Amino acid sequence: MNRAKRSPEAQQRARALTNGFIILVKSAMVHELNNEAVARSIDQFRDALTDVFRGNDEVVLRFVEEMVYVNGVLVRPDMGLYEMLQSVERVLANLKMREVTISGRLDRRDLREFLKAIKKYMTMTDGHEGFHAQRFDKIHVRDIKESGGQVEMSDQMRALRAYLAALLTLKSLILRIEQNKKVSIAPTKRATRDLTTMVYANEAVMLGMIQMRRYRGRTFNRLVNCAVIAVAMCHRLGVDRVAAAETALGAVLHDLDWTGKRDRKKTVHQLVRIYRGERVGRLRVTIASDVGRVDGLGPSRVIGVASQYEKLTTIGDNKDGPILPDEALRRIEADARFDKIAVKLLVTTLGVYPVGTTVQLDDGCIAIVVELPDDGRSLAEPIVKVVKDAGGGGADGRLEDLSQSGTPDIARTLEPEPLELNVTHFFLA
Numbered sequence: 001m002n003r004a005k006r007s008p009e010a011q012q013r014a015r016a017l018t019n020g021f022i023i024l025v026k027s028a029m030v031h032e033l034n035n036e037a038v039a040r041s042i043d044q045f046r047d048a049l050t051d052v053f054r055g056n057d058e059v060v061l062r063f064v065e066e067m068v069y070v071n072g073v074l075v076r077p078d079m080g081l082y083e084m085l086q087s088v089e090r091v092l093a094n095l096k097m098r099e100v101t102i103s104g105r106l107d108r109r110d111l112r113e114f115l116k117a118i119k120k121y122m123t124m125t126d127g128h129e130g131f132h133a134q135r136f137d138k139i140h141v142r143d144i145k146e147s148g149g150q151v152e153m154s155d156q157m158r159a160l161r162a163y164l165a166a167l168l169t170l171k172s173l174i175l176r177i178e179q180n181k182k183v184s185i186a187p188t189k190r191a192t193r194d195l196t197t198m199v200y201a202n203e204a205v206m207l208g209m210i211q212m213r214r215y216r217g218r219t220f221n222r223l224v225n226c227a228v229i230a231v232a233m234c235h236r237l238g239v240d241r242v243a244a245a246e247t248a249l250g251a252v253l254h255d256l257d258w259t260g261k262r263d264r265k266k267t268v269h270q271l272v273r274i275y276r277g278e279r280v281g282r283l284r285v286t287i288a289s290d291v292g293r294v295d296g297l298g299p300s301r302v303i304g305v306a307s308q309y310e311k312l313t314t315i316g317d318n319k320d321g322p323i324l325p326d327e328a329l330r331r332i333e334a335d336a337r338f339d340k341i342a343v344k345l346l347v348t349t350l351g352v353y354p355v356g357t358t359v360q361l362d363d364g365c366i367a368i369v370v371e372l373p374d375d376g377r378s379l380a381e382p383i384v385k386v387v388k389d390a391g392g393g394g395a396d397g398r399l400e401d402l403s404q405s406g407t408p409d410i411a412r413t414l415e416p417e418p419l420e421l422n423v424t425h426f427f428l429a
Helices: 008-030 036-053 079-094 108-122 128-133 155-178 186-201 203-209 219-237 241-252 264-275 279-290 298-314 325-333 340-350
Strands: 059-064 067-070 099-102 139-142 358-361 366-371 383-388 399-401 410-414
Touching: 008 036, 008 059, 008 067, 008 079, 008 108, 036 059, 036 108, 079 108, 079 155, 108 128, 128 139, 155 186, 155 203, 155 219, 186 203, 186 219, 186 241, 203 219, 203 366, 219 241, 219 298, 219 340, 241 279, 241 298, 264 279, 279 298, 298 325, 298 340, 325 340, 325 410, 358 383
Parallel strands: none
Antiparallel strands: 059 067, 059 099, 099 139, 358 366, 358 410, 366 383, 383 399
């Protein structure tokens, strides 16, 4: 893909068009077509479309699982876009509307006819297959498989998809618990299983995912991040993936107090309500009760240190706010409440400078820690991606293996926000 397609401007136009299309479909499904909300969404989409048409003969939106491409540009996914896509997934799936090609400027009448057809076919019980037979003047809809243009998802995108899916699943679980509604644990179990698979396939990228800023500090976000760290520890220990997935499930269920007070009684009460006394439920209760105890079950010890690290780096210890990763590890090492073997495993997994840490090298450059290979190297010598030069300007994103001779050392860790760095972006680029 050329540099122009990867430019911030192209990304901004592609995102605006994607948002406009989703809002267009959502408003049409909720309102009558003569509603003012539909009229506003039509105008918003047309404005975004005009911007993308500059320099293009046609505009193609492709929906590949939970990713969107606009004229070949991957719209950089985040939690907001992922949630919006989920809201129209039923329409996209039922109509097999995975590729939308627009071959000319659209007026309001063109879009109203398009939306009218969507509403018509979504109310039919057996007419979805016929949606592709519809012919619009300037809009062509296809299923990607039918068009012969299936887009393969990269490993990074699969990792992001698993992480975002787990976040949404846990968000829904916590919301239902908060509202005292009936809870099914099956979606959570599937999500944590997929999360475990991705950590075992690409540990460094998944550790990079937990740096995503949106929702940091929220209960469901902390639970997912804790699970990623716990699974990474299991991976380093050589635990089989099935057992690691069980640990991951224990991690996402170890703190079900949505008030954020970490009230153990609330968590136990919710686990009893969910499992209704089943044998596996009793195990979940035991694990949750043991978290933070030196003499607890093995999974509890792993979850305990993973949870404490996540807490310190996202919300702090109620004294001084979020703590830099290396300082968080030092505090956990000095804390007698945690099992020393579990602490050592945490440090071995994350390193002195955990994956996702923003660091300044002794040559003045700013870098992101992107990997700590399990090859016997010093825990203080990870692989980093240089993102700013010594003068503060943009760098070429080169990788530096700090275990090699002649490479700089890490001088200190930094907060990424004042530097306007989106850490997760560098794991997806």
